[in-house]
Amino acid sequence: MIECWGAIATGWVKETFVDVQFTINFIGFDWTQMLVGETMYAVFGVMGFLGLLIMLGAFYRTAIILFFLLWSLTYFMQKSHYNNHYYLMMLVSFLMIWMPANNYLSLDANMNSKVRSQSVSRWNYIIFQILISCVYIFAAIAKLTPGWLNNHFLPLRLSHSAHWFEERFGQNVFSEFLRSKDLAQFLSYAGIGFDFLIVPLLLFKPTRKIAFAAAVLFHLFNSITLQIGIFPYFALALCIFFFDNKTIKEVFLPFKSRNVMDERVQVSVVRKRLVLWFLAIFTLFQIYLPLRHHLIEDDVTWTEEGHRMAWRMMLRSKLGKGYFVTHLPDGKVVHENLMKYLSNHQMNSVKTKPDMIWQFAQILKTKYEEQGIDSVKVYYRNSQVKVNDGPFFDFIDPEVDLANTKWSYFGHQKWILPSPKSYYVDLEEDANKALEKR
Structure with a gap:
């Protein structure tokens, strides 16, 4: 509810969906443009109201199904503001469709005694354990890259946060603290350690409370310093599924009847098999998506192929430059003005994400076809990209007509130039020269 109504109140919906000519949607979801x-x-507004119904447990099943469908629609509708917690909300709302979350302390249970229950099947919280485990473990694995380990990304991100604090509160000690390179280096390794260890520590009863306290500190610090929206609180809420049944009842629901503390739900053999298949398929899918980039040629940081829906969080910043050229059938060449079509935020995404570069070429082709001009050719010239604080490198083949090139859905796009051996080669050379002088 807060996420959806807050998106309207803060102007995020206006910036992302209203003050634009179109959104750059996930490939295959062009039909969503009719809602822009x-x-x-x-x-x-409707999603926020559905969130309220879900919270109250009122008309729960209808509300959660509608919320999942509408949230998935908005998720696949745009990529320029891509965020991992949008994906997490989609997964959680999907899983909640199958949960009896309205069986207790809900309006549904008060109105219908048949809904009422004080117990739940074990798989209901096992699947959330699987989900949050995938989030943390694959986030940790993704950080094992030179850009993260050598402290190329976090100083930039923390400097951005320091600037944000200075704009609102003036020069202050906290902003200077955020700009410390030692802090960034510490957080780089602390982030990896936390992501790798938090799940095992939550699963192990003697360390569970300590791990949860650490999670509270970690996520609150991230929320304050990095301004990453609802994700820290969502992640903390999901930690409840690592606590045992007795602890949850004693801490969160002490007024529940004690005589049902050990109640077991009787489940048929057929249902057990269906649940096992559901758990297996969901788990395999959650393992495949973060690993799929290994099946695609070149580095995912460069190509972006397999980056989304893979828990590759807060890993890099990218800056791009280049221009689109359209060749018309009469021989005329048009140097496209991106400001004519794109918002500032969309522009940087289009210059750094290959799929968005290809999609914008398709959009240009469609715009000309609407004017009755067919057979146009669109090229992206002088394309260069830098990763974090590295130098610029050539990015897209300037001789490929992107308007008439097919997208390879599960493979590598050959018109993306090979990634450099190191995104920081000039920085490394400068460091080596400095050492030689010493």
């Missing part, structure tokens, strides 16, 4: 505009205020 003020209609999205209504969509987010």
